[in-house]
Amino acid sequence: MPRFPTLSIPTSLCAIALGGCLASAHAAHPLVTDDTGTQDSGNWQFEANTDHTRTREAGVTTWERELNLALTRGVTPNLDLAVNLPWLRNTATGAAAASGIGDATLLAKWRFFDNDSGWTLGLRPELTLPTGSESKGLGNGRTTTSLTLLSQLEQGAWTWLANAGVTYNDNQAGDRKHLWAASTAVVYSISDAWKLAADIGIARAAAPGARNEKYTLVGLIHPMGDALDLDIGWRHAKGDGASASTLGVGLTLRW
Secondary structure, eight states: OOOOTTSSOOHHHHHHHHHHHTTTTTSSTTOSSOOOOOOOTTOEEEEEEEEEEEEEETTEEEEEEEEEEEEEEEEETTEEEEEEEEEEEEEETTEEEEEEEOOOEEEEEEEEEEOSSSEEEEEEEEEEOOOSOTTTTSSOSSOEEEEEEEEEEEETTEEEEEEEEEEEOOOSSSOOSEEEEEEEEEEEEEETTEEEEEEEEEEOOSSTTOOOEEEEEEEEEEEETTTEEEEEEEEEEEETTEEEEEEEEEEEEEO
16 A cells, blocks of 8 residues: 655554555445455456645644556456555655555455355455555555455445455564554445435544544435446544545446
C-alpha cells in the first residue's frame, strides 16, 4: 500500500491513507467491501477509477491522487485472477510533489460456497509487489500478502456484503506487520439503471501505537446494460486525530 516516508507528513496520515484505501482497488468501485461475484470462464473485466483524497492534521494538508487500472480474467465459473496497477501523485504542505507507479497487486477471487438462496462465500488472496518507489513515498518497499473472507447475501433489491481480512505488512519503516480489517456494505437497486451503496469499516492502523482507523462511504452505481457500469463515491476516514475525505469516480467494462 502507498507509504510516504520521504515527505514531511505525520505518520498517522500514512495510516489513514492505508486504512482508507484498504481493498478499495480490489472491490467493485466505489465500494471498499468486496462482493463474491466472478466473471465466469473465459470472460474479462477491465476497471479504471480515480480517487482524490485530502488529509488534514495539525495544519498539514496532504493530497493523494490515485488512478487504478485493473484487469480480471474468469478462469472457471467460481474463480477469477486479476492484476491491479496504480499511478499515484502525492503532495503535502511544504513538501515537493511525488508521482509515479505505485505497488502492483496480483489477486484471486474464489467463490467456494453457494446455498442457492442468495448467500455466497468467497476468499480473496492478494500479493502486493514493491513496484512503486519507496524513496519517493510511492511504495511499501517490500512484498505484502493479504487474505480476505467475503460474504454476500441477496434478497430482492437488497444486497448485503461483509468482509474480514488479515494482512502481513512487511516493511522497513517500523510499522506494524500484522494488520486486520473488517467492513460491511449494503447496496439497494433502485432500478435496473441505478444502485445506491453505503459502506462502513474498521482497520488496525499500521503506525505503532495508533488507534484503529474507521471509514464511512456512500456511492451511486449506474449500470448501462450488462457490459458497462459507471460509479461515483465519497468516503470519509478518521484515525488518531487525522481525517481524510475521498471523492472517486470509475467505470467497469465486461466482455
